Amino acid sequence: MYNYERRLEQLSEQLKLYGLDYLALVPGANLTYFTGWTISLSERPTVAFFPSDGRPAIVLPGLEAPHAKELLPYSVNLYPYTDEEGHEAAFLRAGADLALSGKTVGVEYLRMRILELRRIEQIAPDCRIQAAEFLLPELRMIKDETELAHMRQAVSITEAALQATIEQVKPGQTELEIQNILHIEMLRTGARGMSFDSIVVSGPRTASPHTSASDRVLQPGDLLLFDCGAAYRGYRADITRTFAVGELDPELVAIYKVVKKANAAARRYAGPGDRAEEIDRAARQAIAQAGYDQYFIHRTGHGLGLEVHEPPYIVDGNDTVLRPGMTFTIEPGIYLPGKGGIRIEDDVVITEEGCESLTTFSRDLVYL
Numbered sequence: 001m002y003n004y005e006r007r008l009e010q011l012s013e014q015l016k017l018y019g020l021d022y023l024a025l026v027p028g029a030n031l032t033y034f035t036g037w038t039i040s041l042s043e044r045p046t047v048a049f050f051p052s053d054g055r056p057a058i059v060l061p062g063l064e065a066p067h068a069k070e071l072l073p074y075s076v077n078l079y080p081y082t083d084e085e086g087h088e089a090a091f092l093r094a095g096a097d098l099a100l101s102g103k104t105v106g107v108e109y110l111r112m113r114i115l116e117l118r119r120i121e122q123i124a125p126d127c128r129i130q131a132a133e134f135l136l137p138e139l140r141m142i143k144d145e146t147e148l149a150h151m152r153q154a155v156s157i158t159e160a161a162l163q164a165t166i167e168q169v170k171p172g173q174t175e176l177e178i179q180n181i182l183h184i185e186m187l188r189t190g191a192r193g194m195s196f197d198s199i200v201v202s203g204p205r206t207a208s209p210h211t212s213a214s215d216r217v218l219q220p221g222d223l224l225l226f227d228c229g230a231a232y233r234g235y236r237a238d239i240t241r242t243f244a245v246g247e248l249d250p251e252l253v254a255i256y257k258v259v260k261k262a263n264a265a266a267r268r269y270a271g272p273g274d275r276a277e278e279i280d281r282a283a284r285q286a287i288a289q290a291g292y293d294q295y296f297i298h299r300t301g302h303g304l305g306l307e308v309h310e311p312p313y314i315v316d317g318n319d320t321v322l323r324p325g326m327t328f329t330i331e332p333g334i335y336l337p338g339k340g341g342i343r344i345e346d347d348v349v350i351t352e353e354g355c356e357s358l359t360t361f362s363r364d365l366v367y368l
Contacts, residue, residue, distance in 0.1 A: 002146060004073040007034055007139070008050070014135045015052040021103035023050040023132055024120060028111050029306035030136055032234060037071045039064060045087050045116050048076075049098055049105075057098055059090045087119070095123025106132030137311035141303060142325035147235060148349060151305070151327060154195070154237035155347055155358045157230040161185035162361060166243060169368050171220050175200050175213035178224075186230050195229030195236035196308050206242065207341040209298055209333060220246035223340045224368065229308065236308050238329050239359055240345030244367045255292060255334045256342050256365050262286035262332035263344045263363065266300055266314075270330070270348065270355035276318040283332040284316075292334045301329040304347055326350045327358075 011034060015023060025031045025048045027041045039046055044061040055077055060068060062080040069078070077097070081090035095101075101124050107117065109131045120127065143151065164185040169178055179200040186194065200213045203222040218224065222245040229237035242256065262283040269282040280300040287296045301314035304327050312320040314328055331345030346359040 002036065002144075004034065004036060008056075008074065010139055011050055012052055014139060015050070015106070018106075018135055019104060020106040020130065020132065020135075021052055022098070022100065023106045024048070024112070024116070025050065025108065026112050026116050028108070029310070030108065030111075030140075033140055033306055035071070035076075036073050037068055038234065039068075041113075044083075045113075045119065047091075047116050047120070049094065049100075051098070057094050059087065059094050061087075088122075091119045091123050095120075100124035100127050102126050104128040104130055106130050106135070108136075109133060137303075140305060141311055142323060143305060143327050143349070144325070147305065148325075148327070150233045150235040151237065151347070151349075152358055153190070154230045154232040154235050155239070157186065157189045157191050157232060158228060158237040158239050159359065159361045160189045161191070161230065162226060162228065162239065162241065164189070165226075166366070166368055169218070169224065169243075169245075171218050171222075171245060173218050174215050175202055175205075175218070176215060178218070179213040182226065182228060186228075189230075190232070191230035192233065193231040195231050195238055198229075199225065199227035199240075201225050202245070204338055204340055207335045207337050207339060209335060209341065209343065218245055221248060222246075223248065223252060223342065225341065225343065227343070227345065234306055236304055236306070237347060237358075238304055238308055238345065239347065239361065240331055240333075240343045241361055241363075241366075242342045242344065244365055246367065249339070251336075252340055252342065253365065255290075255336070258287055258290040258292060259332055259334055259342045259344050260363050260365075261290075262296075263330055263346065266330045266332065267346065267348060267355055267357060270322065270350065272322055272324055272350055272352060272354075274322050276312045276314050276320045276322065276328075277316050279314045279322075279330070280316050280318075283330070287332060287334060295334045295336055296332060297335060298333065301331055301345075303328045322350045324350050324352050 266283040299315035333343030335341035
């Protein structure tokens with residue numbers, strides 16, 4: 001299992017390095033990473049304070065305290081509150097015990113709400129608030145063997161469910177019906193939830209990279225695109241495959257080949273010591289050579305792990321050097337408005353030797 005004590009030590013080192021006295025985390029992937037505890041963000045605020053030295057403290061709803069005590073892997077000071085008394089007093093007690101006054105507190109700008117931020121400012125009006133996004137990726141980007149094992153299982157579940165789903169697809173079904181089949185197969189094959197709301201779209205609707213399933217009826221000659229992933233013990237898969245429902249427009253067959261070539265170029269180029277932006281350029285160059293560069297309208301990939309989107313981002317301008325253990329997607333696509341779009345997405349990990357694809361599902365054009 002995970003060495004949470006070591007994670008806590010690494011966090012302490014990072015806080016000292018960047019001059020932060022505390023890191024304040026709300027429910028989300030970072031809190032789970034450092035504690036093993038998963039709690040949903042709700043109207044009842046929860047904030048965990050991690051000091052550069054000393055024992056962490058968590059302000060939390062009283063009804064969550066028994067579960068937290070059961071799961072937390074090291075000693076933590078808990079400040080529970082009831083619905084009747086509200087959370088203000090618990091925050092004040094924590095603030096006094098932690099002596100937050102005058103301290104520098106790192107927060108997640110992308111996740112912390114005004115509710116929690118105002119409470120921190122209330123209990124330590126002269127504290128200095130600083131964004132902590134710059135230090136957290138350094139701790140989470142490199143996956144250990146246990147994390148990779150869970151990601152491999154998430155991918156395996158996803159691929160098995162996708163194969164079982166396409167064997168049941170036929171013209172006349174709606175996108176929503178197919179999506180429901182996919183979700184049932186995910187759960188049947190061992191998913192502990194979905195990584196995100198699956199995208200199942202067909203026909204001209206595949207030209208929109210991010211949309212949702214609708215009542216559109218599948219027809220012969222359609223493209224059918226799945227963007228989906230299973231969650232397993234908190235870790236995510238994220239896979240896209242595009243299928244043909246009968247014979248396709250010749251241009252769509254041609255651009256499928258281009259996207260497949262771009263995907264292969266990016267995977268072939270990726271390796272330790274390369275920069276994230278170089279992987280993006282490799283995929284983009286393959287598409288530009290075919291004359292479709294204006295129709296590749298998103299980055300080539302994104303980091304993957306406890307979150308579906310996390311660093312490193314595979315995009316022009318990101319000079320992050322890839323290191324063994326980094327996991328991310330490679331997902332070039334071409335989208336022709338009014339006609340259709342094709343995306344082929346794989347989950348990969350950087351190794352000492354190069355790039356290993358965690359996904360094994362065929363990249364060839366499959367006719368349903």
